[in-house]
Amino acid sequence: MPEQAAARIIFIGDVVGQAGRQALFAALPKLRERYDPTFVVVNAENAAAGLGLTPKLADQLFAAGIDVITLGNHAYHRPEIIPYLDTQPRLLRPANFLSSHPGRGWCTVEGAGGVTLGVVNLLGNLFMEAAYPAFEQAAKAVAALGEADHVLIDFHAEATSEKVALGWYLDGRVTAVVGTHTHVPTADSRILPGGTAYITDVGMTGSRASVIGFDRTRSIARLVSQLPTRLEPATEDPCVMGVAIGAASRRRAEWIEPFSFPADA
Secondary structure (H helix, E strand, C coil): CCCCCCEEEEEECEEEHHHHHHHHHHHHHHHHHHHCCCEEEEECCECCCCCCCCHHHHHHHHHCCCCEEECCCCCCCCCCHHHHHCCCCCEECCCCCCCCCCCCCEEEEECHHHCEEEEEEEECCCCCCCCCCHHHHHHHHHHHCCCCCEEEEEEECCCHHHHHHHHHHHECCECEEEEECCCCCCCCCEECCCCCEEECCCCEEEECCCECCECHHHHHHHHHHCCCCCCCECCCCEEEEEEEEEEEECCEEEEEEEEEEECCC
16 A cells, blocks of 8 residues: 555536536546546436436446446435445445445545545535434544545535535545535635645536526526426536546645536537
8 A cells, every 4th residue: 555646536516417417428538638537536416307316327427437426415316226326336325324225335446557546425414314423424434445545525515514624524534525515616625734635515517507507497486486396407508517636645635626617618
């Protein structure tokens, strides 16, 4: 387990609907050319018409070269994904779901040169419905990934305070803590003192001419009328949002760079 374990990681935020998927597929070659990543990790919890993920779409993402897919509070929204979760080790649901639930919360993948990356998916406890405390499960996952050269945490959470606290809690023990779920990128990307790359939310991959990826007219109608309104993913002005992270040594990030990549760029 060498101390020198250089790697570059691309993490892409919540893919929303068909527009998000198409934008991701179009941008991947350009992102690979720009960053030459060792690993690509994608949160796809909104990829199937805005809610959940299907096995067919998961297979398409893996075929495009995605190394690990993470999910979130909509992990089980599509019933057909439930048996798939037990057969695909690189598709993660939050580790702090019930241990009896289908799937797993972390995995390890190997990249060029034998460098390994452990990925952990966690759900926030504030305003969310996680079964177990996120911090306890984070420590358990990091311990279980003891041999991995790098560890990336996708913290799918609502509260910014909870995300910031987890970053400090894991500083020096993992390569990166990145936040998802709000679909709005934050301006606080940094390397913490212990060498952990951190950002509260990486944003989303989907329509920018929307309300967090969904048709803005319907979203506004729901808020104005205070009546149930079916939301649909928007399609206009798609964009890929995420971060690139560089590390020269084991579990120590050197830089983190947020990106917002229009599909037609």
